[in-house]
Amino acid sequence: MGRRRKPPEGARALNGWVVVDKPAGMTSAAVVSTLRRALRPMRIGHAGTLDPLATGVLPVALGEATKTVAYAMSGVKSYRFTLQFGQSRDSDDAEGQVTGESPVRPDTAAVRAVLPRFVGHVRQRPPAFSAVKVAGRRAYALARAGAAPELSERSIEINMLELMSRPDPDTAMFAVDCGKGTYVRALARDIAVALGTLGFVAALRRTRVGPFGENQAIALDNLVAFGHSAPAFEYLLPIETVLDDIPALALTGEQAALLRQGGAVAVLGTGGPGPREGDADNAVAISDGTVVCAKQGTRPVALARYDAGILRPVRVLNL
Numbered sequence: 001m002g003r004r005r006k007p008p009e010g011a012r013a014l015n016g017w018v019v020v021d022k023p024a025g026m027t028s029a030a031v032v033s034t035l036r037r038a039l040r041p042m043r044i045g046h047a048g049t050l051d052p053l054a055t056g057v058l059p060v061a062l063g064e065a066t067k068t069v070a071y072a073m074s075g076v077k078s079y080r081f082t083l084q085f086g087q088s089r090d091s092d093d094a095e096g097q098v099t100g101e102s103p104v105r106p107d108t109a110a111v112r113a114v115l116p117r118f119v120g121h122v123r124q125r126p127p128a129f130s131a132v133k134v135a136g137r138r139a140y141a142l143a144r145a146g147a148a149p150e151l152s153e154r155s156i157e158i159n160m161l162e163l164m165s166r167p168d169p170d171t172a173m174f175a176v177d178c179g180k181g182t183y184v185r186a187l188a189r190d191i192a193v194a195l196g197t198l199g200f201v202a203a204l205r206r207t208r209v210g211p212f213g214e215n216q217a218i219a220l221d222n223l224v225a226f227g228h229s230a231p232a233f234e235y236l237l238p239i240e241t242v243l244d245d246i247p248a249l250a251l252t253g254e255q256a257a258l259l260r261q262g263g264a265v266a267v268l269g270t271g272g273p274g275p276r277e278g279d280a281d282n283a284v285a286i287s288d289g290t291v292v293c294a295k296q297g298t299r300p301v302a303l304a305r306y307d308a309g310i311l312r313p314v315r316v317l318n319l
Contacts, residue, residue: 014041015063016236021217022058038224047072056206067315072242075210083188084202092185093201104197105169123153249292256296
């Protein structure tokens with residue numbers, strides 16, 4: 001984990017999510033830096049790196065929402081991408097150097113027929129230009145230094161893969177829903193190889209990350225232009241947007257105060273103690289080891305782990 005950045009001078013208590021429509025040619029880190037200067041939040045981070053070539057949904061966490069980034073990143077991601085046949089690139093996308101050529105152009109029927117091989121739990125070798133660590137160094141750093149590593153395959157999950165269109169024999173456009181750790185560049189490369197040819201990603205757009213979709217996204221330039229004005233806050237989504245899939249647990253004021261101070265509290269739930277006077281009513285059954293969103297009224301208090309009737313804070317939300 002990197003060193004926590006000191007909040008900028010004049011930092012404001014902005015807590016929540018903004019969904020940026022990332023422009024092509026810009027890194028995700030550069031988007032975050034731009035918003036840090038424009039919005040001056042206490043803390044800021046993004047949920048899921050997009051390659052510079054890619055556009056689309058980049059959820060950005062502000063303030064206390066940075067403590068929930070892992071929940072956004074664990075959600076299903078959706079992409080549209082264009083696969084160009086006939087060449088391989090060292091980066092598996094249009095920004096890389098050509099490493100091979102093939103005259104083979106598969107017909108549309110063959111493309112459709114091969115797609116079921118890539119749906120479900122499959123094995124994938126990440127691109128050489130990726131953030132995977134090799135002996136403590138990022139693979140992309142080794143590749144840029146001319147020592148591209150041979151990365152091991154790993155298990156990923158692809159929920160849906162569909163051919164959207166075939167503009168011409170050289171290209172095919174796809175839609176994909178996939179889990180954490182999937183590289184669309186590697187998927188495109190592997191589809192081409194399975195069809196007896198070579199290929200790379202010519203265009204890539206992310207359309208969803210967990211609960212965040214294109215319909216919520218705002219262009220980076222527009223968000224920067226709004227700056228501190230009221231329209232910018234219309235795009236600020238609540239922290240709990242990414243917590244809808246985890247159980248919520250109601251707390252009394254006394255319990256919430258104790259949890260905020262890092263203390264453990266006794267609560268109701270499966271395997272928990274009986275009710276005490278003043279306890280909040282929690283009808284939901286909770287298994288030991290479950291992480292819940294503890295709330296006082298409608299306000300999130302903490303992400304906490306339930307175990308044998310005791311709730312212990314994992315991340316306290318200072319709201």
